Amino acid sequence: MSTTEYCIQIALILLVLRQLRGGKLDLAGLVLPVVLVGVTAVLYLRPFPTAGGDLTLEIVLGGLGVLLGTLAGLATRVWRTREGVFAKAGLAAAVLWVGGIGARIAFVLCSEHTGFGDQVTRFSIDQHITGQQAWVCAFVLMALGEAVARLVTIRVRAVLARTESRPLAARAA
Numbered sequence: 001m002s003t004t005e006y007c008i009q010i011a012l013i014l015l016v017l018r019q020l021r022g023g024k025l026d027l028a029g030l031v032l033p034v035v036l037v038g039v040t041a042v043l044y045l046r047p048f049p050t051a052g053g054d055l056t057l058e059i060v061l062g063g064l065g066v067l068l069g070t071l072a073g074l075a076t077r078v079w080r081t082r083e084g085v086f087a088k089a090g091l092a093a094a095v096l097w098v099g100g101i102g103a104r105i106a107f108v109l110c111s112e113h114t115g116f117g118d119q120v121t122r123f124s125i126d127q128h129i130t131g132q133q134a135w136v137c138a139f140v141l142m143a144l145g146e147a148v149a150r151l152v153t154i155r156v157r158a159v160l161a162r163t164e165s166r167p168l169a170a171r172a173a
Contacts, residue, residue, distance in 0.1 A: 004043075009101050011036055012143060019076065022088030025158045030151070037147050044140040052128030054137075061138040065100065065145030072096040072146070073153025080161040087154055100146050104139050 015033055023029070050058075075093035079086055089097075110116040120135075129135070 019089035054134035062141035065142035069146035069149030073150040078157040085158040
């Protein structure tokens with residue numbers, strides 16, 4: 001992994017760690033994840049291999065990212081007060097988010113610096129995965145799926161919190 005790739009992974013971890021302390025959901029909190037997702041897509045999804053088993057790999061890992069992101073979004077507490085809608089990630093949300101990122105980093109490190117790389121090569125041949133770029137795209141799609149699904153889940157829950165008919169909370173618990 002390059003320094004840029006490590007920086008992107010660290011930025012993704014910081015996004016959820018920032019949510020651990022909780023805060024108001026506003027436009028600024030929406031812009032940073034969208035910018036990170038957009039920049040990552042532009043940097044790493046060209047070319048986008050679809051031959052052989054590439055597309056299957058990309059769909060499976062992208063879907064896993066969406067699942068992890070949705071679960072992390074559901075494990076985030078969302079509430080409203082007179083001041084607006086707030087969110088605070090819980091331990092489960094952090095574990096899901098950091099676990100997905102950690103799994104990607106561990107895979108790359110193990111495949112580059114241990115005998116695990118030979119197993120990845122054999123798996124790739126057996127599954128007709130055409131090369132390293134397919135793996136890169138699959139892991140980027142996993143990260144993007146995780147980020148977008150978490151963001152969308154929290155924002156949908158925020159809209160629902162705004163329209164709730166229950167009395168406003170005096171303050172967050």
